[in-house]
Amino acid sequence: MDEKVTEVLLADQTFFETLNGLWKGKKPPFTSASVIRNTNFTSAGHVDYSDVAVLEVEQKQIAKRKLQRGDIIIERSGGGPKQPVGRVVYFDRDDGTFSFSNFTSTVRVRDRESFEPKFVFYRLLELYRSGGTEDIQRFTTGIRNLDFAAYKERAAIALLPRLEQRAIVHLLELVRSAIGVQERLLTVASDLKRTLLDTCFTIGLRGEELAESDVGAVPRSWKVSQIGAIARLTSGGTPSRTKPEYWVGGEIPWVKTAEVDNCVITEVGERITETGLKNSSAKLFPPGTLLMAMYGQGVTRGKVALLGMEATTNQACVAFFPSPEVSAEYLYYLFQARYKEIREYGHGANQKNLSAEIIKGISIAFPTDTGEQAEAVQVLQQVDERIRIACGAREVLEGLFHTVLHATMTGALRIPEPAWHELEVAAKAAS
Numbered sequence: 001m002d003e004k005v006t007e008v009l010l011a012d013q014t015f016f017e018t019l020n021g022l023w024k025g026k027k028p029p030f031t032s033a034s035v036i037r038n039t040n041f042t043s044a045g046h047v048d049y050s051d052v053a054v055l056e057v058e059q060k061q062i063a064k065r066k067l068q069r070g071d072i073i074i075e076r077s078g079g080g081p082k083q084p085v086g087r088v089v090y091f092d093r094d095d096g097t098f099s100f101s102n103f104t105s106t107v108r109v110r111d112r113e114s115f116e117p118k119f120v121f122y123r124l125l126e127l128y129r130s131g132g133t134e135d136i137q138r139f140t141t142g143i144r145n146l147d148f149a150a151y152k153e154r155a156a157i158a159l160l161p162r163l164e165q166r167a168i169v170h171l172l173e174l175v176r177s178a179i180g181v182q183e184r185l186l187t188v189a190s191d192l193k194r195t196l197l198d199t200c201f202t203i204g205l206r207g208e209e210l211a212e213s214d215v216g217a218v219p220r221s222w223k224v225s226q227i228g229a230i231a232r233l234t235s236g237g238t239p240s241r242t243k244p245e246y247w248v249g250g251e252i253p254w255v256k257t258a259e260v261d262n263c264v265i266t267e268v269g270e271r272i273t274e275t276g277l278k279n280s281s282a283k284l285f286p287p288g289t290l291l292m293a294m295y296g297q298g299v300t301r302g303k304v305a306l307l308g309m310e311a312t313t314n315q316a317c318v319a320f321f322p323s324p325e326v327s328a329e330y331l332y333y334l335f336q337a338r339y340k341e342i343r344e345y346g347h348g349a350n351q352k353n354l355s356a357e358i359i360k361g362i363s364i365a366f367p368t369d370t371g372e373q374a375e376a377v378q379v380l381q382q383v384d385e386r387i388r389i390a391c392g393a394r395e396v397l398e399g400l401f402h403t404v405l406h407a408t409m410t411g412a413l414r415i416p417e418p419a420w421h422e423l424e425v426a427a428k429a430a431s
Helices: 059-065 117-129 148-154 162-200 274-278 328-337 339-343 356-360 370-410 418-430
Strands: 007-009 016-020 030-036 053-058 072-075 088-090 098-100 104-109 137-140 143-146 156-158 223-226 231-235 252-255 263-265 270-272 290-293 304-307 317-322 363-366
Touching (some): 030 059, 059 098, 072 117, 088 117, 104 117, 162 370, 162 418, 231 356, 290 328, 317 328, 328 363, 328 370
Antiparallel strands (some): 016 104, 030 053, 072 088, 231 317, 290 317
16 A cells, blocks of 8 residues: 555544444344345345345344444354355445344444545455455354454555545446446346247247157157167266376366366366376267266256367266267257256265266157257357356456456555546446
């Protein structure tokens, strides 16, 4: 931070007030309050109001802890190995009676002539994102607690001209607005894909009359067959981890189930050597090979991918080699359409697993006209491209936001006075 800029610590009670979290209390009279908990915190610093708890609390308790627009809620207990405690959210409501749980605290700007509340929020957001809370966590019985006294001494807010603070906020909000546009485009494209997946593999795209079949009503000209009758299936393998020569310096891509994520695989996390390939059950599959995850944590089981390069896989992936009557690309999208159903075919005591034999016995319907298959694939590929573009743009903008946030909050970037008004005008136009 520039030495000429005064900094004010969050602990300075002249500028900031700290409110402790709400306890329900046991003495009437009671009143209803919407209580923001850790589960309502988003990574972007927004409050997720869709699942806010409504509790009956003492009126005396809520009177001291009712949230006001501009309050900043800080997570004091929670977190985990991959998510340090200390997340922050900005409260932006004027309606209703809202408070905050006893696992959080709230910072309220007392001197709003000196500080813009949202500028303070962004400073605390940057502090968290840059790892500023990691070394002031305390661990008790598996729960992470924030050393709040240390936090308030660490959180230094630059006392910039108030109009410059607002200009910085406007700049950051413009970037966040652009991120929001891409997120909405992504939502629309993803919803469209779900609709098309349902349409392409049930009634088709040609308006053909439907007829009953073993898999329900499908276009009359379509064929119903078990997967094992129209495709050869084979699995991969894992070279011994105890043999460094199977892995060290390897150049052959080796796909894990976690990388099978309804995508075209062009990058992998691990590679094996020629020696590892020759001395294991791993097989080298050509580009365009369709893969399915047979088992894996969470939502992995049943997901598919197409190889965008020559690669091997572990034994938890099965590779499909269809006959000429159905394309791998068509099956790739068909399996996405039937993802939830396919997952349920899995078996196992602790974790449901799929197998090549199970998959072979699943019946599917598909157009006998490979041209019709290609039409469905083309439509879905176009939607996937829209999704890819929106995801890429969002990733770039999120990187930009992180860069601008860090630069403005550390003083590496100052907003010149002539731009203050222009940023305000631009932010109003974008809102």
